Amino acid sequence: MPGRLRRSSTRTLPFLTDILGNSLNDRLLFAVPKKGRLHEACLNLLHGSDIQFHRHSRLDIALVKNHPLALVFLPAADIPTFVGEGRVDLGITGRDQVAEHECLVPPTETTGVEEVLDLDFGKCNLQVQVPKMGNIQKPEDLIGKNIVTSFTNLTEQYFRKLEGQAANGEANGEQPKLKTNIKYVGGSVEAACALGVADGIVDLVESGETMRAAGLKAISTVMDTSAILIKSKSPSDPKLVDLIASRIRGVITAQKFVLCTYNIERSKLEAASRITPGKRAPTINALEEEGWVAVSVMVERKKIAVVMDELTAVGACDILVMKIENSRTIP
Numbered sequence: 001m002p003g004r005l006r007r008s009s010t011r012t013l014p015f016l017t018d019i020l021g022n023s024l025n026d027r028l029l030f031a032v033p034k035k036g037r038l039h040e041a042c043l044n045l046l047h048g049s050d051i052q053f054h055r056h057s058r059l060d061i062a063l064v065k066n067h068p069l070a071l072v073f074l075p076a077a078d079i080p081t082f083v084g085e086g087r088v089d090l091g092i093t094g095r096d097q098v099a100e101h102e103c104l105v106p107p108t109e110t111t112g113v114e115e116v117l118d119l120d121f122g123k124c125n126l127q128v129q130v131p132k133m134g135n136i137q138k139p140e141d142l143i144g145k146n147i148v149t150s151f152t153n154l155t156e157q158y159f160r161k162l163e164g165q166a167a168n169g170e171a172n173g174e175q176p177k178l179k180t181n182i183k184y185v186g187g188s189v190e191a192a193c194a195l196g197v198a199d200g201i202v203d204l205v206e207s208g209e210t211m212r213a214a215g216l217k218a219i220s221t222v223m224d225t226s227a228i229l230i231k232s233k234s235p236s237d238p239k240l241v242d243l244i245a246s247r248i249r250g251v252i253t254a255q256k257f258v259l260c261t262y263n264i265e266r267s268k269l270e271a272a273s274r275i276t277p278g279k280r281a282p283t284i285n286a287l288e289e290e291g292w293v294a295v296s297v298m299v300e301r302k303k304i305a306v307v308m309d310e311l312t313a314v315g316a317c318d319i320l321v322m323k324i325e326n327s328r329t330i331p
């Protein structure tokens with residue numbers, strides 16, 4: 001694709017050419033959050049996928065030793081732009097960041113990103129929050145007031161819709177409503193109300209600790225989000241994209257599931273199989289002991305304690321649970 005970072009590296013990034021020579025040529029580019037909440041989990045994913053690299057200090061590009069791949073460390077918020085324009089082939093960022101970008105730059109047939117995989121971390125909600133002790137109870141009460149956020153496009157979209165609904169109400173004789181002011185801040189959004197800059201904020205909530213510590217409460221959810229693997233609409237090496245996606249999927253599955261084995265009388269197998277249906281189906285082997293079978297099955301890690309209780313209740317015994325180191329399974 002013309003204008004790709006690797007093809008024009010001498011023109012656009014001369015300092016990188018000094019350091020890396022022409023080694024970016026013909027490498028798939030993979031953008032990874034350079035800091036923040038997703039950074040560490042992404043490094044773990046790369047490690048689990050055996051993507052080996054050495055990152056020089058201060059340098060935001062690292063060549064991968066065992067694949068024709070280069071990692072580009074970028075702010076999570078910028079990754080949808082680079083991938084969406086086809087400058088970078090693959091990326092990890094939050095679904096919230098993709099949605100925020102798409103509000104401003106709607107995808108076309110050739111631009112914009114495609115979601116490859118939900119990565120099952122970075123889970124949180126983008127929520128409208130207001131002072132706990134104040135008199136604002138619902139998002140409509142914020143119409144015409146000041147909102148502070150790092151997600152100005154999603155917030156604009158949310159409040160314009162709310163204003164539209166309120167305007168329809170006006171036609172039915174309700175109070176006239178004003179336009180809501182939306183201001184950008186890059187971080188520590190939760191401080192805006194206490195500092196008198198905002199009547200409400202739109203910010204991410206995971207545990208709710210930040211929100212509660214700032215004396216705020218959530219009154220509405222704009223969207224749910226988690227980290228996702230995205231690709232451009234015209235990656236330079238689709239086969240390598242598929243290979244990387246398959247390795248990452250394997251690591252995610254291994255983290256999400258455990259392997260459970262147990263012995264049970266064949267007559268009780270049907271009840272046990274209802275508790276542990278497996279990803280596709282349980283593996284069942286006959287035991288030397290007449291009328292008994294051994295079952296081996298993948299179970300979601302978060303459900304395993306309840307599953308073990310239920311298996312015991314239907315007569316399973318010798319229940320063992322093992323960590324899965326890595327996997328290759330169908331999506």
Ligand SMILES: Nc1ncnc2c1ncn2[C@@H]1O[C@H](COP(=O)(O)OP(=O)(O)OP(=O)(O)O)[C@@H](O)[C@H]1O
Pocket residue numbers: 035036037038075076077093094095096097121122123124187204205206207225226227
């Ligand atoms: N508390 C959280 N829990 C889970 N995921 C989060 C949380 N906060 C942010 N994220 C996810 O991580 C993405 C990046 O947010 P983060 O605030 O870490 O980025 P940053 O602004 O680049 O880093 P920093 O805040 O350190 O400057 C968000 O878009 C969201 O998808």
Ligand SMILES: O=P(O)(O)OC[C@H]1O[C@H](OP(=O)(O)OP(=O)(O)O)[C@H](O)[C@@H]1O
Pocket residue numbers: 036037186187188189190203204205206207208209210211
């Ligand atoms: O519900 P919690 O578990 O408390 O998490 C929510 C906080 O996490 C994020 O900020 P982060 O700490 O990444 O830093 P930032 O405020 O500088 O963006 C988000 O913007 C909230 O402030």
